[in-house]
Amino acid sequence: MPGAAPGVLPEARLDGGSGTAVIEVRQLTKRFGAVTAVDRLSFQVKAGTVTGFLGPNGSGKTSTLRMLVGLVRPDSGQARIWGNRYADLGVWRRKVGVVLEASGFHPGRTVRDHLRVRCAASGIAVSRADAVLEVTGLDGLAGRRAGALSLGGRQRLGLAAALLGSPEVLILDEPGNGLDPAGVAWLRDLLRQLAGEGRTVLVSSHLLAEVAQTAGQVIVIDHGRLIWSGPVSQLTTATGQAVVVRAPRAAELRAALQDQRAAVRELADGRLEITGAAVEQVATLAAARGLPIFEITEETGSLEEAFLTLTGGERRPG
Amino acid sequence: MSATLRAEFLKLRTTRTAAGLAGLAVAVTALISTLEAATAGTGRGMAIPSLATPAGLRDALASTGFALIAAAVLGTVITAGEFRHKTATGTYLDQPDRNRVLAAKAIVAAAAGALAGLAAAATATGIGLGFAAARGYPLALPAATIARYGAGAVLGAGLLAAAGAGAGSLIRHQAGAIIAVFAWGFAVELVVGGTATAVAPYLPYTAAALMAGVTSGGGMPPIARGVIALPFPAAGAVLAGVAVLLAAVAAASTARRDIT
Numbered sequence: 001m002p003g004a005a006p007g008v009l010p011e012a013r014l015d016g017g018s019g020t021a022v023i024e025v026r027q028l029t030k031r032f033g034a035v036t037a038v039d040r041l042s043f044q045v046k047a048g049t050v051t052g053f054l055g056p057n058g059s060g061k062t063s064t065l066r067m068l069v070g071l072v073r074p075d076s077g078q079a080r081i082w083g084n085r086y087a088d089l090g091v092w093r094r095k096v097g098v099v100l101e102a103s104g105f106h107p108g109r110t111v112r113d114h115l116r117v118r119c120a121a122s123g124i125a126v127s128r129a130d131a132v133l134e135v136t137g138l139d140g141l142a143g144r145r146a147g148a149l150s151l152g153g154r155q156r157l158g159l160a161a162a163l164l165g166s167p168e169v170l171i172l173d174e175p176g177n178g179l180d181p182a183g184v185a186w187l188r189d190l191l192r193q194l195a196g197e198g199r200t201v202l203v204s205s206h207l208l209a210e211v212a213q214t215a216g217q218v219i220v221i222d223h224g225r226l227i228w229s230g231p232v233s234q235l236t237t238a239t240g241q242a243v244v245v246r247a248p249r250a251a252e253l254r255a256a257l258q259d260q261r262a263a264v265r266e267l268a269d270g271r272l273e274i275t276g277a278a279v280e281q282v283a284t285l286a287a288a289r290g291l292p293i294f295e296i297t298e299e300t301g302s303l304e305e306a307f308l309t310l311t312g313g314e315r316r317p318g
Numbered sequence: 319m320s321a322t323l324r325a326e327f328l329k330l331r332t333t334r335t336a337a338g339l340a341g342l343a344v345a346v347t348a349l350i351s352t353l354e355a356a357t358a359g360t361g362r363g364m365a366i367p368s369l370a371t372p373a374g375l376r377d378a379l380a381s382t383g384f385a386l387i388a389a390a391v392l393g394t395v396i397t398a399g400e401f402r403h404k405t406a407t408g409t410y411l412d413q414p415d416r417n418r419v420l421a422a423k424a425i426v427a428a429a430a431g432a433l434a435g436l437a438a439a440a441t442a443t444g445i446g447l448g449f450a451a452a453r454g455y456p457l458a459l460p461a462a463t464i465a466r467y468g469a470g471a472v473l474g475a476g477l478l479a480a481a482g483a484g485a486g487s488l489i490r491h492q493a494g495a496i497i498a499v500f501a502w503g504f505a506v507e508l509v510v511g512g513t514a515t516a517v518a519p520y521l522p523y524t525a526a527a528l529m530a531g532v533t534s535g536g537g538m539p540p541i542a543r544g545v546i547a548l549p550f551p552a553a554g555a556v557l558a559g560v561a562v563l564l565a566a567v568a569a570a571s572t573a574r575r576d577i578t
Binding site: 063066069070071072073086087093098100101103104105106107108109110113114116117118120121122123161 | 407
C-alpha cells in the first residue's frame with residue numbers, strides 16, 4: 001500500500017484524536033471539457049469532527065467527493081483518506097462509509113438483497129445487513145423492492161449501505177435531499193449519534209441550515225474554489241453577521257466591544273447588535289469585564305445569510 | 319477476487335433479469351424447435367426435412383440460435399445495467415479495481431450464459447427427439463453428434479455472454495448495447511456471412527451457431543450457404559479470443575473513465 005505500511009491505518013485512527021487530519025485534499029483540480037468543476041481546492045477534515053461541505057448546486061461538491069473515493073480522476077492534486085488514496089486503503093476501505101447516489105439501486109432487487117450484495121462485495125458479514133436495516137428504520141421494508149421505495153426510503157437505504165462496515169469515516173453527498181421534515185429530523189439525529197460516537201463525518205449540502213445543527217466545522221466552496229473553512233460559530237463573524245445582546249450595562253459593553261474592533265449598533269429596544277465578533281467572543285469579553293448579559297443570540301437566519309454572502313448570494317437552479 | 323465474484327453471482331440471483339432472459343431463450347427455443355419438428359418432412363413452414371434424416375433431426379435439435387444471442391444480451395445487461403441503474407458507484411466503491419470487477423462480471427456472465435445455453439439445448443433436444451420418437455423414427459444422428467451440438471450451445475452461449483459483458487462495459491448505455499448485439503447478429507454477420515463465406519466462420523455468432531449445429535437459424539437468420547464450420551476447438555478459441563479482446567478493450571477504456 002503506497003504511503004502506508006501495514007498496520008499504520010488503525011494506529012493512525014486510534015492515535016488520531018481531534019486534530020489529526022483524516023481527510024486531506026490538496027490542490028485538487030478537475031475539468032470537464034471547458035468547465036473547471038474543481039479548482040485547486042485544498043482542505044482538511046479532522047478526526048472525530050462533523051464537517052459540513054457547503055456550496056451552491058454546481059459548485060463542485062460532488063466532483064470533489066467522487067475524486068476523494070476514486071470514482072473521478074483528478075487532473076491534478078491529491079485527495080487522501082488516512083494519508084492514502086481510497087483505492088489503496090485495502091481492508092480499511094470498509095471503515096469508510098460513502099453515500100453518493102440517492103438511487104444507486106437495482107429497482108428489482110429487495111432492500112435486504114441490496115445490502116447483502118454490498119456486504120458480499122466488501123467482505124462484510126451478512127448479519128450486518130439486518131443490523132443497519134434496524135438503525136436506519138428500514139427493517140419493516142427489508143423485503144420490498146428498492147424501486148418501490150420513496151426518495152426518503154432510498155436515502156435511508158444509501159445510508160444503511162454506508163453503515164455496513166461500522167465506518168470510522170462517513171462521506172455523505174446531500175443525504176438530506178428529498179427527505180420530508182420527519183426524515184430531516186431523523187437524519188440530524190443519526191448524524192449527531194455518529195458524531196457522538198467519535199466518527200468523522202464529511203457531509204455535503206447546499207443548505208447551511210441542514211448541517212449547521214450537527215456540523216462543528218464547515219468548508220464552503222463555490223465555482224470549485226475554497227471560499228471559507230472553519231468552525232460554524234465563526235462563520236457569522238467572518239461574514240459580518242450579527243450577534244444581538246441584551247445587557248443592563250450596555251454602554252460599557254459597547255465600549256469594550258469597540259475596543260476589540262467590533263462594530264456595535266444600538267437597536268430601538270436598547271439591545272446591542274454586534275458584527276465582527278462571534279457569540280463566544282462577546283460572551284467571553286463580557287464575563288472578563290464583569291458585565292452581566294441577560295440575553296445573547298445570533299440573529300435568526302444569519303447563518304444562511306452568511307452562506308449566501310460567501311457564495312455571492314447567487315441562487316442557481318437545482 | 320472471490321468477494322467480488324461472490325457479489326456478482328449474488329447480484330445475478332437477486333433480480334429477475336437473468337432468469338427472465340434465460341426463460342425467454344428457452345421459450346423461443348421451444349417454440350422454434352416445436353414448429354420445426356412439427357412441420358419437418360411436410361414441406362410446410364420452414365421446409366425442414368423429415369426427422370428421419372440427419373439434416374431434419376439436426377435442424378430440430380439445433381434450434382438454439384436465439385438462445386445464443388440472448389446469452390450475449392445477458393452479458394451486456396450484466397455490465398451496462400450497472401450504469402443504467404447507477405449501481406456502478408457502489409460496485410466501484412466496494413472494489414475500486416475496475417479490471418477485477420470486469421473479470422468477475424465476465425466470469426459470471428459466462429456461467430449464466432452457459433446455463434441458459436444448457437437449458438435451451440436440453441429443451442430443443444427433448445422436443446426434437448420426442449417428435450422423432452413419437453413418429454417412430456430411428457435416431458438419425460449419432461449420440462456423440464447430438465452431445466456435441468449441446469456442448470456447442472453451452473460453450474457458445476457462455477463465451478458469447480462473456481463477450482457481451484465486454485461490449486456492455488464498453489458501450490455502457492444498456493439499450494444501445496442490446497441494440498448493438500442484435501444488430502450484429504441480425505445484420506452485420508448476415509451481410510458479411512453472405513458476401514465473404516471464408517470469413518464468416520470467424521465471426522462470433524456464426525462460430526457459436528456452427529458449434530451448436532445451428533444452420534437453419536433457430537430464431538435467427540440462417541447461416542449462409544457455403545459457410546464451413548471450423549473444428550470445434552478452433553471455433554471455441556475464436557469465441558474465447560473475441561471475449562478476451564472485448565474485455566481488454568473495455569478494461570482499457572473503463573479504467574480511465576469517470577463514474578459521474
